[in-house]
Amino acid sequence: MFQLKKLKWLSLLSNDLSGEIPEDIRNCSSLIRFRVKDNKLTGPIPREIGNLENLDALDLGSNQFLGNVPAEILGCRNLTYLDLHSNLITGQFPGELSSLVSLQFADFSDNLIEGTWPFRAFPPNIVFFSISRNNFSGEIPHWICNLNLINYLDFSHNHFSMIPPCLGNMSDLINLDLRNNNLYGTIPKFIKCSNLRSLKLTGNQLEGSLPRSLVKCKKLKILDVSNNKVNDTFPRWLVNLPELRVLLLRSNNFHGSIGNHKTKLSFPNLRIIDLSHNMFHGHLPSNLFKNLIAMMNGSVEKGKLQDMGEGYLQYMDYTYYRDSITIDINDSITIDIKGNYIDVVKIQTLLTTIDFSNNSFNGEIPKVIGKLGSLKGLNFSHNNLIGHVPILFGNLTNLEWLDLSSNKLTGDIPIQLIDITSLAILNLSKNHLVGPIPQGKQFNTFTNDSYNGNLGLCGFPMTKTCGNDEGQHPQLSSTIQEDDFEFANGFNWKVVLLGYGCGFMFGLSMGYLVFSxxxxxxxxxxxxxxxxxxxxxxxxxxxxxxx
Incomplete structure (x- = not known):
């Protein structure tokens, strides 16, 4: 195959190919596109690729290539698409990327490349650039802000320390990902951000307040500043971002109340909100929940989507188009799903979650939450909430996890909750709930851990039995295991049968005395x-x- 000197396109994507790319590839001098992404190819990247002067697209991603990036690749002056992501490439970058003057797409993510910032300049037409998940360190240079056409910048999961303030002036930027570095200082002001859709700064050491200039980013869909040291009150002014879908403020120093009954908090497109592990207090904001329109619509019944509206099934990711090459750039976030922090690679609009846990919220749980029919996860744990579990929670038929633990809730567990057949995780522990635990459907799968710390609860799976007058029933020992529960209840019938037997024998004895x-x-x-x-x-x- 590599003797075909007139071969122009060779695409072997997504197969099960192994071994190395042969040196004979240099014979394919007419080759324009060489794409072998998503195989099991190994060995070094052949230096002979540098002889392919007509090469326009080189796609070696998702393989097992070893060693350095050969400097000879920089000799492919017509290269516009270069993808080396998800390999085992090591060492430092061999030279100046700016020598590839036609380059528009460059992805070196998920490798083992190390060192400080490797380039002094970028190709002038670069649109997509990613070096995420490597071992780069040092400062991100200021000159990067001079890129006029860049849409996608991903420097996440490295060891960069400084964030240039001018990043907020890149008018064509669509996605900026600086997650999980060692960035410190304040978040830059965003002045020219009319096209920005995703801003992810989680997992750094950023301080100060959230810049109000973000209101100028009218197309912003994802805002993630979680796991930093941001010190601010709740940014109510974010209601001016009509497209906002994901708001993650988790694990910062946000404080104060979110709002009162007069505060209008309308986030019509918001689908994921995480305010956990902060210092918020006051009542849960009813005005916020009643305006979460996207969580009310789009209920899922029997696997069919209803009332979704146009574009509801669209992924919130960025797609790069260039001629016949289409690349889906997965827009991911990290959220708490069923008690575990998980990287959600593609954020479907069907995923709707609320997490206000580990704050100091008080008062009752707003009943209006029962109208959020498409809600998948709800976590209000570790607060100071009082009152009852709302009966309207039974309407949340798509709910998969519910955590109300470590509060001061009273009353019984609403029987209506058994209608939530999708519920996989339930945690009501460490409250003041009383009465019988609902039985049937999903409730038969929950263990003691779902209810521990509620001394007034009774019934399966707790060892405390329920009855009209609990004082007339012997209290089962807390050491009785669940497997012995049925036996313990059956023991009462044995006592009754023994009583009947003794009475019968007593009657025979009395009859004998009379007749004798x-x-x-x-x-x-x-x-x-x-x-x-x-x-x-x-x-x-x-x-x-x-x-």
């Missing part, structure tokens, strides 16, 4: 008559024969 007394002979004669006398005579005759 002299005063009762007339009764025996009256009842048995001549038959009784015949029995007595037959016994006498029998004794005579024996004698």
């Amino acid at each position: 007394s002299e005063n009762s002979k007339w009764l025996a004669n009256g009842v048995y008559g001549k038959r009784h006398n015949k029995v007595r005579r037959s016994k006498k005759n029998a004794r005579r024969r024996i004698n």
Whole structure:
């Protein structure tokens, strides 16, 4: 195959190919596109690729290539698409990327490349650039802000320390990902951000307040500043971002109340909100929940989507188009799903979650939350909430996890919750709930851990039984295991049967005493008559024969 000197396109994407790329690839001098992404190819990247002067697209991503990036690749002056992501490439970058003057797409993510910032300049037409998940360190240079056409910048999961303030002036930027570095200082002001859709700064050491200039980013869909040291009140002004879908403020120093009954908080497109592990207090904001329109619509019934509206099934990611090459750039975030922090690679609009846990919220849980029909996850744990679990929670038929633990909730568990057949995780522990635990459907799968710390609860799976008058029933030992629960209940019936047996024997004894007394002979004669006398005579005759 590599003797075909006139071969122009070679695409072997997504197969099970192994081994190395042969050096004979240099014979394919007419090759324009060489794409072998998503295979099991190994060995070094052949230096001979540098002889392919007509090469326009080189796609070696998602393989097992080893060693350095060969400097000879920089000799492919017509290269516009270069993808080396998800390999085992090591060392430092060999030279100046700016020598590839036609380059528009460059992805070196998920490798083992190390060192400080490797470039002094970028190709002028670069649109997509990613070096995420490597071992780069040092400062991100200021000159990067001079890129006029860049849409996608991803420097996440490295060891960069400084963030240039001018990043907020890149008017064509669509996605900026600086997650999980060592960035410190304040978040830059965003002045020219009319096209920005995703801003992810989680997992750094950023301080100060959230810049109000973000209101100028009218197309912003994802804002993630979680796991930093941001010190601010709740940014109510974010209601001016009509497209906002994901708001992650988790694990910062946000404080104060979110709002009162007069505060208008309308986030019509918001689908994921995480305010956990902060210092918020006050009542849960009813005005916020009643305006989460995207969480009310789009209920899922029997696997069919209803009332979704146009574009509801669209992924919130960025797609790069260049001629016949289409690349889906997965827009991911990290959220708490069923008690575990998980990287959600593609953020479907079907995923709707609320997490206000580990704050100091008080008051009752707003009943309006029962109208959020498409909600998948709800976490209000570790607050100071009082009152009852709303009966309207039974309407949340798409809910998969519910955590209300470590509050001060009272009353019983609404029987309506058994209608949530999709519920996989339930945690109501460490409250003041009372009464019987609902039985049936998903509730039969929950263990003691879902209810521990509620001394007034009874029924399966707790060892405390329920009854009309609990004082009349013996209290089961807390050491009885669940497997012995049925036996313990059956033991009461054995006691009853033993009582009947004792009564029967007692009746026979009393009858014997009555019939053996002299005063009762007339009764025996009256009842048995001549038959009784015949029995007595037959016994006498029998004794005579024996004698």
